Amino acid sequence: MIPREGSFTSPLRHERLTARVGSWLGVCFTICFATGLVSHWYYLDLPVVPPTRPVQGYRVTQGLHVLTGIAAIPLLLVKLWSVYPRLFAAVPWRDARALVGHGLERLSVLVLVAASIFQLVVGLANAAQWYPWAFGFRAAHYAGAWVAIGALLVHVAVKLPVIRRAYAAPLDDERSDAPDRDGPRRRTVLRAALLASAVAVVANAGQTVPWLRRVSVLAVRTGEGPQGIPINRSALAAGVTDTATDAGWRLTLVGPDGEESLTREDLLGLEQHTHELPIACVEGWSASGEWSGVRLADLLDRVGLPADADVLLTSLQTRGAFGSSRLPASFARDDLTLLALRLGGEDLDLDHGYPCRLIAPNRPGVMQTKWLTRVEPAEDVAT
Amino acid sequence: MRALRLLLGAAGVAATAYGALLLWRLDLADLLDALLWLAAGVLVHDALVAPLTVLGVLALRRVVPVTWWTAVTVGTVVLLTVTVTAAPVLGRFGARPDNPTLLDRDYLGGWLLLAALVLAGVLVGVVVGRRRRRVARHPDQRVRLRR
Incomplete structure (x- = not known):
């Protein structure tokens, strides 16, 4: 009942096709891994912190991360299809040396x-906020990334002679390439895989590329929301509906010069700045907004915080992760970094962090802490 | 090439080992759950998705006329693999009553639109393929056929 490698007779399954699909998959995995590292960088407490420019940086890298991951799915399925017979390859039981190589x-x-x-x-599930597992997403996804990229490198090292041989020959050999041959050729399958990949990307890209919103029928978000921006965690989910209002x-x-308590009216009475900044989420969606509020640096100066101090911003939220975030000094002192009070000319929506939220350039959305209650030097907090 | 292979292999083993170490550092419950999901992915593909694909292709080849195979292959690859990428939104598993901005599209409608486009593409492919084949078999009749 179990087939052998030779049971699969389609001439389409061939190393020449596998190598070419594999190359595209390798490109996707490499971009996905590199952009994933960029994202992970924000969560690490390293001496070198991510730069504050370009303003749209995280929007681009994380958009690419999710889209190259989506693009990889059709490619991976076609590649696995092309090598499925290898699963049933004969095991060299009698030759110990060959057996070890085969096993490895x-x-x-x-x-x-x-x-x-x-x-x-x-x-993919995380991008749609679907968590059917028990493990923590970020730690497992990060560990899995190193396993996957490492195994990919080993695989390329093992297969390099095959890859070279495959690329040295045309994808379709002459017999199967004859114009009157019926049915698909390997070229057809390769193009179908690439087309599927492109369709999947276009069907999702609208969540981060505004002009594609109408055609991205499978995107996790339309990009709409209160005041033109989607939300990830609502005030209700964060348990702040009473305290924030x-x-x-x-x-x-809080600073070396003491403590100061400001009402929203006090904040609105200070010098206001307006900047166009994106909310760019780890799930790969992003949207740009016109935020108005007080420059964080101005507030830090009021309590005498030194210019090189990292800042801890604490939210009112009582439920869920990211109730506070540590803002490196370079971000805290950036001219574009605001404690936003208004969005798109209106008072900040409760779901966007009313009465007051952080918005900084080139930073993941989960770290743009909403419903702020406290700003203090990060050193004061035991970590 | 030998040096390049050794270099790639060594870097690969090191990266995999680092990933395994990161997994090992998870709580035991998280680790076991992650291992379960790692194994389940391979099992579902090798024991379910791949055999069903093989059987599906065999069945299609019986039903679909030979001249349609190329177009149907492209259409099936596109529609099926894109549908896999859409599984979480089609199922709306992550939807939350307190957040109407999440999963805020008509995904079934969008998928049906996509399926209709793929179907139209397959039909166009069949017509174009048939014409091209006829021209290839009878190049001398090209002029007459064009008319």
């Missing part, structure tokens, strides 16, 4: 396939 190669492919499928499935709300500033 199978193990490396198993690790590669397992990690690849895992990364794409988990990433309480007349007794104050923003507490």
Whole structure:
């Protein structure tokens, strides 16, 4: 009942096709891995922090991360299809040396396939905020990324002679390339895989590329929302609907010169700045808004915070992760970094962080802390 | 080439080992759950998706006329793989009552539109392929056929 490698007779399944689909998949995985590292950088407490420019930087890298991951799914499925017979390849039981080599190669492919499928499935579900598993997403996705990229490198090293041989020959050999031959050729399958990949990208890209919104029928978001911007965590989910609208709300500033409590009216009475800045989420969607509010640097000066101090911003939120964020000094002192009070000319929507939220350039959305209650030097907090 | 292969292989083993170490550092419950999902992906593909694809192709080849194979292959690859990427939004598993900005499209409608486009593409492909084949078989009749 179990087939052998030779049971699969389609001439379409061939190393020449596999190598070419694999190359495209390798490009996607490499971009996905590199942009994933950029994103992970924000979560690390390294001496070298991400730059504050370009303003749209994270929007581009994270958009690419999610879209190259989506592009990889059709390519991976076609590639696995093209090598499926290898799963049933004969095992050289009698030759110990060959057996070890065979076993190691199978193990490396198993690790590669397992990690690849895992990364794409988990990433895709996370982008739609679907968490059917128990493990923490970020830690597992990060570990899986290293396993996948490492197994990919091993696989390329093992297969390099085959890849060279495959590229040295035309994709379709003459017999199968004859114009009167019926049915698809390898070229057809390669183009179908690339087309599928492109369609998947266009069907999703509208979540971060505004002019594609209308055609991206499978995008996780239309890009619409209160005041023209989608939300990730609502005030209700964060448990702040009462505290954020309480007349007794104050923003507490803490610094070497003491403590200061400001009402929203106090903040509105300070010098206001307006900047066009994106909200760019780890899930790959992004939207640009016109934020108005107080420059964070001005507030830090009021309580005498030194220019090289990192800042801890704490939210009112009582539920969920990211209730506070550590803002490196370079971001805290950036001219574009605001404690926003208004969005698009209106008072900030409650779901966007009313009464007051952080908005800084080139920074993941989850770290643009909403419903702020306290701003203090990060050193004061035991970590 | 030998040096390049050794270099790639060594870098690959090091990166995989680092990834494995990161996995190992997860809580035991998280680690077991992650391993379960790692294994499940391979199993679902190798024991379910791939065999069903093989059987599906065999069935299609019986039903679909030979001249349609190329167009149907392209259409099937595009529609099926793109549908896989759309599974989370089609199922709306992550939808939350407090956040109407998430999963705020008519995904079934969008998918049907996509399927209709793919179907139209397949039909166009069949017509174009048939004409091209006729021209290839009878190049001397090209002028007459064009008319």
